[in-house]
Amino acid sequence: MLTIYDSAARAKREFTPIRPGHVGIYVCGMTVYDRCHIGHARVLVVFDMVVRYLKERGFDVNYVRNITDIDDKIIARAAENAESIESLTDRFIKLMRRDAEALGCLPPTSQPRATENVDEMIAMIETLIERGNAYRADNGDVYFDVSTFERYGSLSGRDPDDLRAGARVAVDEAKDDPLDFVLWKHAKPGEPQWEAPFGPGRPGWHIECSAMSTDALGTTFDIHGGGHDLMFPHHENEIAQSECATGCHFVNYWMHNGFVRVDDEKMSKSLGNFFTIEEVTQRYHPEVVRLFILSSHYRSPLNYSDQNLDAAQASLSRWYSALKKVPANAEPIPEVMDAFHEAMDDDFNTPKAIALIHEQLSLVHKIGEQDKEAAAPHAASINAMGAILNLGQLDPDAFLHWSAEGDREDTFDDAEINQLIAQRAEARAARNFEESDRIRDLLLDNGITLEDGAQGTTWRRQ
Template identity: 55%
Template sequence: MLRIFNSLTRQKEEFHPIDAGQVRMYVCGMTVYDYCHVGHARVMVVFDVVLRWLRDKGYDVTYVRNITDIDDKIIRRAQENGEDFHDLTARFIQAMHEDLAALGILPPTHEPRATEAIADIVALIQTLLDKSFAYAGGSGDVYYDVRRFDCYGRLANKKLDDLRAGSRVEIEDDKNDPLDFVLWKAAKPGEPSWPSPWGAGRPGWHIECSAMSTRCLGAHFDIHGGGMDLKFPHHENEIAQSEAASGHRYVNIWMHNGFVQVDDEKMSKSLGNFFTVREVLQRYQPEVVRFFILSSHYRGPLNYANENLEHAKASLTRLYTALRGLPMVEAPVEEGWRTRFEQAMDDDFNTPEALAVLFDLAREINRLRVEDEAAAARLGITLKHLGGALGLLQDDPERLLQGKSIFLVSSILSRSTTSVADLTVATIPEEQINVLIDQRTAARKAKNWAEGDRIRALLQEAGILLEDTPKGTIWRRE
């Protein structure tokens, strides 16, 4: 039975969908004014694995991941660039899709945009006004009245007075309480706006997700996810808005992934210590980045460091090396291994433990490879299948180990004069490597061991490792 840690109740709970066999899940997506950084990548990979595992267990999953394409940061960046905000968001939506595709993120069922949900947002705000959970301020803004919602603070596990005492929000002239938050912002000169019963303006951030989630999934759905930084106030406010409007429970299970840290500080744009996905992918294959993210439990911190990415790279290489050269066979998944893997994933998506199962399986494949290649090949099918539930090990082992999709150190290497200093960054042609391997093989047959060693060392310094097997010399990226 799948058990998920519910941030609302602060304990693991058995997962029972509202409708048998169907799961409805919403995850807060990107605010598109810049490139995705590793913190964003973690959210996307974590809930991609949740999606994959739910589908692997046979659920029909409707997955909604929104795009915030209007807010203060977007308006400010567009003004700084001197461009229309639509052009800015279109550019970064395309970049986001490219980054997510590179990381193997499956597309959501629906990807609503805030600017396309204005009518739903206006209707939801009107409902809150009609039920006296909201009020119009004198400046044309509309606010949510937190005092009217008895359960406010439940997700943050704090009482209203405690939140108020610790609030940094200054009381504005037309706000009743420092914790009251804006639902509709009155238009300012030069800013995008839409018509509403309260005058031209634009939605507040929190109301956008309530409107988009309930439009796509209904007023009550199974799972809502996002980063830990969204827990308060964003998700707290979503609960208050949505449950006040509907009169019943909004979401059954709340999931939050932990922060990405750099030198024990949260990675974020505001701190200036973030790395974009594009920057990281210049140095590491996308699957290495994905493996790195899954090597820590989703609720814990993830420490970004080059040594941790290098460890992920070496670990992924071990798994692909176990699959390398195995003959293609048709075989069922070995139930014993499936059971162990399933126990790990059903325990709140424990990916580190699931990866440990894959390494045990790889060791068994390597042991069997010598004495029973057919048995090793059958286990290879199981390894590839279980890895697929994590979005791993679906590439061709030769392709990945030889690094054909990333930049390598390369040059036309001559037989006797080329040094590492002559190498330049480019995509190394496979033919080039094979020529050198053939030259090394010929040198070894002629008992010219020095030349053979020189070629091996030259390739190794360029990041190419050779392995001599009974079937000949094979190579892979370091």
């Protein structure tokens, strides 16, 4: 039985899809005005893991992750760069997809762009105006009237009266209530705009996801995901406008991944602890980043630090070293796979699932040198569990021989390393242990660790 922690219910609930055997999942995607950062990496990897495991459990998954390609930040960045909005957003969409692929993420079933779905947004806003849930203000903007939705604040557990007491209204806004939020921004000179019955302009951010999710998945769908920071106000606003426009319950399960912190501090450009996926994966293999993310439960805070990434690097090196020594040419152990599925069925408990993998790794290392046949089922179990999480599926040498971008000009290439290992073997055969040790230390000084075994010497980059 698969259970999912539903943020709206604040409890784990047995997962029952609307259509048996089918799952519709919508995840709030990126606003494409800059490179994706490690916070985005967590969203990408977490929901890729969720989709992969749903597929493992036999579900046909329709995974929708939107792209916001028009908003204030995009307009400002394009003007700053003196380039067109289309050029800016196309460039960062390509880079976003490259980052996601590097992290081992499957492409979503569909990736709707906001600018390609403005007609659906206009239609939803028209419906909200007709039903008395939205109004056109004196400044030409269209706002959602929060007072018309009784359950406002139910997802985040916030009291509308308390929110009003602390709300700030910008001087150029003409809304009736501090909590009302913009659905349509009136046209301003030099900005992109679309014609609409309520005046030319462009959509607000919140209406994008309501229009695109219901268009792709229907008025009620199974799972809506995103970062914890989106719970309020974005997801709260989505619920209000969607349910008022359709008259239907919007989402059955809300999933939110936890915040990413850097050395136990909030990630912020002003603090100088802001890292893009590109920057991190130049220093660490992308699969190390994936393991690091999945080693914490998706709802827990994730602390980014060199120490934690170094630990993930060491774990994966041990993982690939084991699989290189012992081929996974046996059937996985049923009891191990049952325990893995039990962990994942419990709200996608990847830390527990990965702990099971480490237990099997210990057994492979313990018995593999003496009896590869006895160790093979354990290696097969590691491989099977890793395949579900998309970990440990690379060629072992491809991972073990990988080097960080900054180290690539300062160390030996693969051919030079293999030549030095051959020279060391000759020195050992001649009992010239001084030369053998010299070569080993030379390689170690250049970040190359040697491992001697019954099948010869293997190496990996530190």
